Each structure stands twice: as structure tokens, then as C-alpha cells.
């Protein structure tokens with residue numbers, strides 16, 4: 505019908521560096537859209553225990569293999585428990601795009617890159633947050649990994665959101681509007 509937005513069942517996938525807010529924004533977006541929220545790290549922990557413990561026992565390569573399998577299962581709908589037509593919002597771990605398979609798998613989704621900087625994430629990573637990739641000098645590690653991974657984020661992003669100033673709810677609304685999702689108006693978020 506004229507003026508009506510077409511249904512679009514592609515999942516919305518949030519990517520970006522550690523502590524940018526992928527999980528927080530993903531949850532806010534799922535709440536806004538009455539959709540299902542999935543988080544690759546949460547699935548990993550449910551199935552394998554704490555990420556830091558897993559790294560210590562089995563190493564990063566083994567973590568990445570399992571992470572890529574989880575991403576594939578999440579995108580394909582194998583982990584979905586809600587109504588098949590409910591919007592799906594999937595937050596990925598910051599290092600998941602190192603996998604070429606995962607980059608390929610998410611190319612069929614709305615891919616939203618949460619772009620942050622060190623000043624924004626510093627208060628969030630200053631204490632131990634259970635992220636083994638930030639062991640040692642967390643700020644230095646974050647910057648080095650961001651430098652290395654930024655081209656990957658940029659290469660797959662269909663929408664980039666600057667998350668330096670605002671709340672997860674602000675960014676959720678910004679994403680919903682930018683993707684022109686059914687049920688969202690420019691004014692207040694819901695049709």
C-alpha cells in the first residue's frame with residue numbers, strides 16, 4: 505500500500521569495538537522494536553562458561569572458532585526462540601569480524617557499526633571487565649585493537665552511528681529511524 509513500509513525480516517547486527525555499547529544498544533533496540541535480542545558473547549558464556557576462563561584454558565583461536573559458529577547460528581535463526589517474524593537484533597563481540605565466514609554471513613543483514621573513541625570507552629574499561637583481550641594496559645590494548653579492526657568494521661557497515669554522546673536508548677532510536685523500520689516515526693519512535 506502507498507506510504508506503508510515494506511516488511512524487512514533481515515536481522516539487525518551491531519558491530520564495533522569493545523565497550524562501544526553493542527550489548528546495551530542492542531537491548532534498547534530490541535525493547536524499542538519489541539524484538540528478540542541475541543548476543544554472541546551471552547550465548548558463548550551460556551554454552552562454555554566465562555570468556556576469560558575459556559581463554560586461559562583453551563586460548564584465543566579456540567574461542568574464535570566457537571564464536572564464528574555462534575554467529576552463524578544466530579544469524580541463521582537457529583538460536584531464535586521468539587515468533588519467527590519478530591525483529592531480531594544481534595550484538596556481536598568486538599573481535600568477531602576477524603572471521604571471513606562471519607563477515608560473509610552478516611552481509612545478508614542490516615549491519616550497524618557503533619563508532620566510539622578511547623575517551624568514551626575509557627571509564628568503561630578502566631576496571632577489569634572480564635575481557636581477556638584488554639589484559640595489561642587496557643587503554644593501550646583497546647587502541648591497538650581498534651586500529652587493527654577499524655577497516656573491517658568500516659568495510660561491512662551499512663550504517664555508522666557515532667556513539668560518543670548519548671544514551672543507548674538515543675542510539676536505538678537513531679538506528680530505527682535510519683533503517684526506516686516499520687512502526688517507527690521520525691517524531692517519537694513509534695508509529
Ligand SMILES: Nc1ncnc2c1ncn2[C@@H]1O[C@H](COP(=O)(O)OP(=O)(O)O)[C@@H](O)[C@H]1O
Nearest residue numbers: 521522523524525526527528529628670671672
Ligand atoms: N551510551 C552509553 N552511555 C553510558 N554507558 C554506556 C553506554 N553504552 C554502554 N554503556 C555501558 O558501558 C559498558 C559497556 O557496554 P556494552 O554494551 O557491554 O559494550 P559492548 O557490548 O560494545 O562491549 C556497560 O556497562 C554499559 O552499560
Ligand SMILES: O=C(O)C1=C[C@@H](OP(=O)(O)O)[C@@H](O)[C@H](O)C1
Nearest residue numbers: 521522523597598599635636637
Ligand atoms: O574484541 C574482542 O576480541 C572481544 C570482545 C568481547 O565482546 P565485546 O565487544 O562485547 O566487549 C568478547 O567477545 C571477548 O572478550 C573478545
Ligand SMILES: [Mg+2]
Nearest residue numbers: 526527545595
Ligand atoms: Mg557486548
